[in-house]
Amino acid sequence: MRQFRKRRFIINSLLDTDFYKFTMGYLVFKLYRLIPVLYALKNRTITVPLARFISESELRRQLDHVRHLRFRSNELHFIKGTYEYDLPMFADPAYIEFLAGLTLPPYWLVRAGDSYEITVSGHWAEAIYWETFILSIVNELYYRALMKKMSAFERHLVYAEGMRRLGAKIKLLREHPGIRFSDFGTRRRFSRAWQDYVVGVLSRELGGAGGQFVGTSNVHLAMKYGLTPIGTSAHEMYMVMSGIMHGSDDDIRASHNKVLQCWWTEFGWGLSIALTDTYGTPFFFTDMTPEQARNWKGLRQDSGDPFDFGECAIAFYTGLGIDPKEKMIVFSDGLDVETIMALFERFNGRIKVTFGWGTDLTNDLGFGSLSLVVKAVEACGHGLVKLSDNLAKAIGALDDVERFKRIFGHTATFNQTCRS
């Protein structure tokens, strides 16, 4: 159990983040480098008063350490050398030079009652990297606090239970050899060491050429274990773009497709998985053009009912005369092994499916998980909005949310809309 002992610093490499931070980061660096953006931490798990578990000084120490980190030479090689998604990628040498000189912008941390407010403001090209570091740090400090109350043996039992659960997942997955999945669990992992362990085990047990474990979103672990770094883009692309193009309702509505256009121009087919739920998937299916639908590799589902989503996606492609079997859905919303198996059973053979497995993969040791997010909340001085297919996940000021619901015709949750 020695490898799980708490490490002095949680983040020890600027690659210890999600791959999509670099794909988005590259596009942002090239097109929107100086856009002012404000990010904020939100704890959706209001029942857990974080400040009673995590000391402010330790939190600051961990965050400060990230600001002292620099990309190492072999890490820059790894990014620059990405070859898995059609060539060329990260082709502009200025980006690597930019990364080599990067210092993350300052953060603002205040204790508010029993919770913490963490915000970061800065140029988009620099501030974009904070998201997962903040999340990984707050998560790990929380679990360290829980573990601290235990005896050494009780801590061993936690890891033993985590191993047992991981073993049970592997056993079930082996019984369904058609299932392919990736680790998306960096941000809400139990700890760095535990994610490292899980990814190491999966790469040996289910990895390799043709294996079921196809990669990890964590770039550091992809480098360490020789795995494909997995990821494309996040809600922040659409959200910040709405700030950049802010103006009339039509301008804001147009910002959504603008993201798809920029992304295709930069990365082409290789990274063409579109996230559908920023303003609700029904809007997405009206906004994606037939040409985009034909060109793009597929879609990522991140909120709402994934079964309904799959049926709607198949109907969407079929309605355009596109064979859904040529297209792919990446499911990534709160998966567990049962949901993965059920989705695979439902859609296998009808449309390609793969799974981005997060919290339940890297933080399943018996504790409850925290629903923490770090989201872009302002860009160019404008409040940003995410509606998603589950309004409980909505982000934004109330007025802005109402306006965006109107602009994007978001009247209810995706499930209800899709079924009507």
Next chain:
Amino acid sequence: MRQFRKRRFIINSLLDTDFYKFTMGYLVFKLYRLIPVLYALKNRTITVPLARFISESELRRQLDHVRHLRFRSNELHFIKGTYEYDLPMFADPAYIEFLAGLTLPPYWLVRAGDSYEITVSGHWAEAIYWETFILSIVNELYYRALMKKMSAFERHLVYAEGMRRLGAKIKLLREHPGIRFSDFGTRRRFSRAWQDYVVGVLSRELGGAGGQFVGTSNVHLAMKYGLTPIGTSAHEMYMVMSGIMHGSDDDIRASHNKVLQCWWTEFGWGLSIALTDTYGTPFFFTDMTPEQARNWKGLRQDSGDPFDFGECAIAFYTGLGIDPKEKMIVFSDGLDVETIMALFERFNGRIKVTFGWGTDLTNDLGFGSLSLVVKAVEACGHGLVKLSDNLAKAIGALDDVERFKRIFGHTATFNQTCRS
């Protein structure tokens, strides 16, 4: 899981044995040093062809290493300094000098089909130490062979399951705080490292002054964790004594009580726990004199039905006008936590009870266990016999067993005898 990686040598200390080897060893050294004794390994688990799992060369290498070991100075201090069982103990300085110069006698190993025959012949005072080393080595090599077929993660799952089971035991024991027990699991442990782990956990979780975990039979671990070394005597005392006194039926019968007399003379009350089943417990209760029953601290139960044994013991003491509440039973036959709890419930308040917990404590990770024994089979050229309260555990040549059954009036298993 690093601490469980296989060690080059299984036995790395001559203290890595049961305490009773030194209590018996001391008495033997003083009284019967030059008695020629032959020990032999017996695998009662005939379904496991050991030689298909364990290579002869590795087995030899491990056994040879034991012959190269010497007692270290701090180890001799620990033995000589034993203070827990009334003073003085190991008082004769010649014994420590003898141990300091001890080389274990040669062993004989032959492969017979798919099993191994291991025998040791030598002077009792020297050959006596082989027993547990042979058992620990054969056991650990067997489990190493099973583990070798697994992936690293599958091995982790084995340890995780072992931890889970240990945690479940600790939880149950905490719910019954009156239960006191010791580790008797050296000989059939899964591995040295696992026994070390289990004893370390128990000493932290249930140990300390007034704790439920009162000690370990393993002298090395008693020294390492500051625990009481636990143990008194084994069947070999009675068995070898029958060889020493061999002659008429009466001589052989008298050899049983001779052991009790010698033991009391040497160690007095401190170590006065009598093993009852060498020739069947019914005989024992006819052979122990009222004075011995009054003097001796208690009895050890090692075969047959422990509930019947407890009732018979209480009846035995009561019949002699002795308050059973002043006496103790050490249960040590194939215990598991459910049996321990049931025995405690049955006898707590009626007679003192404690538990010597072996295989199920140190080898409970999901594998089956081997029923291996190393027994004294000859002394002074005479075949030795153990009948026990379960004739499936009987040791000895058929003719000898029949003779001993007649001499000791052993007509059936203890259960049947006691109930009739």
